[in-house]
Amino acid sequence: GDSVTQTEGLVTLTEGLPVMLNCTYQTIYSNPFLFWYVQHLNESPRLLLKSFTDNKRTEHQGFHATLHKSSSSFHLQKSSAQLSDSALYYCALSDQGDNQGKLIFGQGTKLSIKP
């Protein structure tokens, strides 16, 4: 079945350094939708980025990601981390068949930014 893998459970960085959170996926469908959600402490997850176009960079709130179907990846990046970026980040997949409407979530990566 479909799956999403986020290899890092915890990423700790110093403010000002670049951020990269990894996301790879598996699906038999050729046109997946990929999403990044962010969840700040004591809040609910909210959408950060989404894409279904191969090799096209999508950006929002200083973060960017590019869907690469050749490598089944959708890594999240930011050029310079801010303290306010500390949060839990989820990568999620929806396939062409829409999997009965379910999004497949990765395990999440906790990003901790230190001053």
Next chain:
Amino acid sequence: EAAVTQSPRSKVAVTGGKVTLSCHQTNNHDYMYWYRQDTGHGLRLIHYSYVADSTEKGDIPDGYKASRPSQENFSLILELASLSQTAVYFCASRDRGSEQYFGPGTRLTVL
């Protein structure tokens, strides 16, 4: 902006008691979901529904029932609450091919 509301926002229940968590969405979305989130774990899907009067089991359905009496409302029922069901519960809704919108969450403590 999509609107998903949950009630109650916080609840303390006794072991063995019945708990009902409610979710309401005003976006005409077909799909609705219940997740739980525990410290150290990600989001885990309990039940979901893609049409009124029908529910489906998610990845961790044991100990939970769900009810979708209308397109707008989706409830999660714990018939016999247990200590292990202490968690934060999120409801979400979405349309086919779109992103998912989460409610604010319900913090459930079972004593």
